[in-house]
Amino acid sequence: MSKDVDEVTGIETTGHVWDDDLRELNKPLPKWWLYTWIATIIWGIGYMIAYPAWPMVNDYTKGLLGYSQRAAVTQQIEDGKKAQSKMWSGLETTPLNAVAANPDLLRFATASGRTVFGENCAPCHGRGAQGFKGYPNLNDDDWIWGGSFESIQKTIRHGIRSDHEETRNNAMPRFGIDEALDKKQISDVSEYVLSLSGLSKDAAASGRGKTVFAEQCVSCHGEDGKGNQELGAPNLADSVWLFGSEKADVVQSVHTGRGGKMPAWEGRLDPLTIKALTVYVHSLGGGQ
Amino acid sequence: MSENKFLDDPKPAAATPSVTSIDVKAVNRKEDRSLYATRQAIYPKLAHGSYRKLKWILMFITLGIYYLVPWIRWDRGPDLPSQAVLLDMAHERFFLFGLEIWPQEFYFVTGLLVLSALLLFLATSIAGRVWCGYFCPQTVWTDLMIFVERFWQGDRNARMRLDKAPWTIEKISKKLATHLTWLLIGVLTGGAFIFYFADAPTLLRELISGTAPNVAYIFLGILAGTTYLLGGIAREQLCIYMCPWPRIQGAMIDHDTYLVGYRDWRGDPRGSHHKGDSWDNRGDCVDCKACVAVCPMGIDIRDGSQLECIQCALCIDACDAIMNRVGRPQGLIAYETIANQEAAQKGGTSKPKIFRARTLIYLGLIGLVSAIMLWALANRSLLEVNVLPDRNPYFVRLSSGDIRNGYTVKILNKLHEPRTFKVELTGLPDASLRIAGNPDGNQTVEVPTDVLREIRIFVVVPKKSLPQLDKQGESFVFTVTDQDADRTTRRLSRFRRPK
Numbered sequence A: 001m002s003k004d005v006d007e008v009t010g011i012e013t014t015g016h017v018w019d020d021d022l023r024e025l026n027k028p029l030p031k032w033w034l035y036t037w038i039a040t041i042i043w044g045i046g047y048m049i050a051y052p053a054w055p056m057v058n059d060y061t062k063g064l065l066g067y068s069q070r071a072a073v074t075q076q077i078e079d080g081k082k083a084q085s086k087m088w089s090g091l092e093t094t095p096l097n098a099v100a101a102n103p104d105l106l107r108f109a110t111a112s113g114r115t116v117f118g119e120n121c122a123p124c125h126g127r128g129a130q131g132f133k134g135y136p137n138l139n140d141d142d143w144i145w146g147g148s149f150e151s152i153q154k155t156i157r158h159g160i161r162s163d164h165e166e167t168r169n170n171a172m173p174r175f176g177i178d179e180a181l182d183k184k185q186i187s188d189v190s191e192y193v194l195s196l197s198g199l200s201k202d203a204a205a206s207g208r209g210k211t212v213f214a215e216q217c218v219s220c221h222g223e224d225g226k227g228n229q230e231l232g233a234p235n236l237a238d239s240v241w242l243f244g245s246e247k248a249d250v251v252q253s254v255h256t257g258r259g260g261k262m263p264a265w266e267g268r269l270d271p272l273t274i275k276a277l278t279v280y281v282h283s284l285g286g287g288q
Numbered sequence B: 001m002s003e004n005k006f007l008d009d010p011k012p013a014a015a016t017p018s019v020t021s022i023d024v025k026a027v028n029r030k031e032d033r034s035l036y037a038t039r040q041a042i043y044p045k046l047a048h049g050s051y052r053k054l055k056w057i058l059m060f061i062t063l064g065i066y067y068l069v070p071w072i073r074w075d076r077g078p079d080l081p082s083q084a085v086l087l088d089m090a091h092e093r094f095f096l097f098g099l100e101i102w103p104q105e106f107y108f109v110t111g112l113l114v115l116s117a118l119l120l121f122l123a124t125s126i127a128g129r130v131w132c133g134y135f136c137p138q139t140v141w142t143d144l145m146i147f148v149e150r151f152w153q154g155d156r157n158a159r160m161r162l163d164k165a166p167w168t169i170e171k172i173s174k175k176l177a178t179h180l181t182w183l184l185i186g187v188l189t190g191g192a193f194i195f196y197f198a199d200a201p202t203l204l205r206e207l208i209s210g211t212a213p214n215v216a217y218i219f220l221g222i223l224a225g226t227t228y229l230l231g232g233i234a235r236e237q238l239c240i241y242m243c244p245w246p247r248i249q250g251a252m253i254d255h256d257t258y259l260v261g262y263r264d265w266r267g268d269p270r271g272s273h274h275k276g277d278s279w280d281n282r283g284d285c286v287d288c289k290a291c292v293a294v295c296p297m298g299i300d301i302r303d304g305s306q307l308e309c310i311q312c313a314l315c316i317d318a319c320d321a322i323m324n325r326v327g328r329p330q331g332l333i334a335y336e337t338i339a340n341q342e343a344a345q346k347g348g349t350s351k352p353k354i355f356r357a358r359t360l361i362y363l364g365l366i367g368l369v370s371a372i373m374l375w376a377l378a379n380r381s382l383l384e385v386n387v388l389p390d391r392n393p394y395f396v397r398l399s400s401g402d403i404r405n406g407y408t409v410k411i412l413n414k415l416h417e418p419r420t421f422k423v424e425l426t427g428l429p430d431a432s433l434r435i436a437g438n439p440d441g442n443q444t445v446e447v448p449t450d451v452l453r454e455i456r457i458f459v460v461v462p463k464k465s466l467p468q469l470d471k472q473g474e475s476f477v478f479t480v481t482d483q484d485a486d487r488t489t490r491r492l493s494r495f496r497r498p499k
Helices: A031-050 A069-093 A096-101 A103-120 A149-158 A183-196 A203-216 A247-256 A271-283 B050-071 B107-127 B130-135 B137-153 B156-164 B169-195 B200-209 B214-234 B236-242 B245-252 B290-294 B314-326 B338-345 B357-378 B463-472
Strands: A013-018 A022-025 B085-088 B093-096 B099-101 B259-262 B333-336 B383-389 B403-413 B419-426 B432-435 B444-447 B452-461 B475-482 B488-494
Touching: A069 A103, A069 A271, A096 A103, A096 A149, A096 A271, A103 A271, A149 A271, A183 A203, A183 A247, B050 B085, B050 B130, B050 B137, B050 B169, B050 B200, B050 B314, B099 B107, B107 B130, B107 B245, B107 B357, B130 B137, B130 B245, B137 B156, B137 B169, B137 B214, B137 B236, B156 B169, B169 B200, B169 B214, B200 B214, B214 B236, B290 B314, B314 B333, B333 B338, B383 B475, B383 B488, B403 B419, B403 B444, B403 B475, B419 B432, B419 B452, B444 B452, B452 B463
Parallel strands: none
Antiparallel strands: A013 A022, B085 B093, B093 B099, B259 B333, B383 B403, B403 B452, B419 B444, B419 B475, B432 B452, B475 B488
């Protein structure tokens, strides 16, 4: 191709001529740009050969380096487990109530326990284990089934009124529905229960209720109403109310009975995880 | 064809017996500047004079500081690095002689940078681009690279001849030697850089034996490559096209700033001069272009103040030598203020004004920032205490009706010895405090050396005292007392309760 030079500007033209005299100046891309572009193409070809690139019908091209993101993640998880394995085996060999004495182990157990708690327990007990009506607050010192390491672990493993064979189980009778007590008696005994923690406003009714309480309730809740952790009977004389401290709440408890459920976690969580979870729940502040 | 651009027509100039006009054209002179231009080689001639000497000395000092500082030892005790300046990334610590900066104290580094910027402003407002001309790493390393080039290939004319000559064994060996020396300087530069991040003697041993961490080799390679590329190949292009400072520095320059400039009122009209000719009705400039030949930026200082000029003052040296030879006073090119330039055109002089509003403001700011930094340094705490109240739940009602709040307290011990702290509280009625993991009544915490210890604290206020909080408010104070030094740190916090 002969070089056509534009007379006015002195710049080479592309050689095409339109409408007799219309020409285009040849202004190529800067060289560095062109070479960078070619280099990226070469890089791209190399990349496609070295790494997984093309989707096929049932498969994809694997690449010469054999790289796989999935394998990389699996490896990272393996590495993470390996890095933690010393702590896990330490947790396994240390007796449950001795974990707290080892600061490193305690930190590891509470950290793993917090994660497990967030994933499994928080829907009912809340992110901060603060509980809701009917779902116990695990931060306080009021334990229905006991707050020692062993008691907490047993509750987590077997659940409460769960389908596990060794589940913790009891039943608050349905005094109203089963017509064991009439409405007035229920009202009176509720008034008495409230009086145990100084919340009653009707001394006469609570006096009448004391008799009802002595007949119907002491076998589980005790003569002074302080409950019995062996039977899972709540302390009625303290400031913590699982189902509320309004009279209507108490009346409902007596009338229809109560029976919250907690699933058994044995089989769903491995024993070591339950151990870590126990340490975490115990560390919330109310552990005994 | 492009060669003709910087080589004037080889017609024999009207050579004078005393001064020969140098065959040179300013390749970066104003009319030749265009975007997308191919770079034209610059062959700076070696200047002789006081500014060249000053630049050699400053090069020696600045490169000396850069290469040798990592090797200064500083005894800090057994468990700490003994390197005076060390950026310890792995342990998140920055050691600067007696000073130890933790990540949360990075404002010291910010302060140093602010101070450096202000010093740069001050220097620029007094004497123009002294940073660019004498101290900027790009200038210093380029100067070093040109020195290497001159060492292997000779001065300006020899280098130009060599570049035009066909590729012979001699040319190849000279070029190879130049580039290999540049690369060696690059490797040494990169090598010195990584010594700031690890114990220098250990790292050197590892580097040589091939056991150093990969990141050390990578950074060595990057720094070696950039030094070779920017100092050896790119040179003045970095200042002209890449660096923002030439665009910014104009804002610090005013009529009383000393700038390297050509005194046109004395030099023009310029022209060649023969021995014995009269100096009447003409300027002192003999148009010998010595100033252009020595310029590393390829400009003609006689065009006036320009962005490309880094004010290295080599043209002053070149011109002074010529003035001596033709018997005219030195200083045709000199450090000069615009005010004096204007006054001289009218036959007068202008008094130098070093202390003026601009420089005084910069000085004041430098004083202020230095004072703040010294104050912060003097009051630097070797203990940090953070109190985070539990947010979920805010409070816990205990079976007795008492209210308990939980706090996470973080104690950071920056002293290089274990310390025991006693944690107490004041300002809550009948409150009791328990540290998780401690037996009841034991309110001391041991924090090992250089460690952030996180503890859980439970504070209980009895039921009967809760009404008091309605009156006095829920604020109270944690006190953390260093048992050995009897120093107390206080942190305000709040006690939440049902309302």
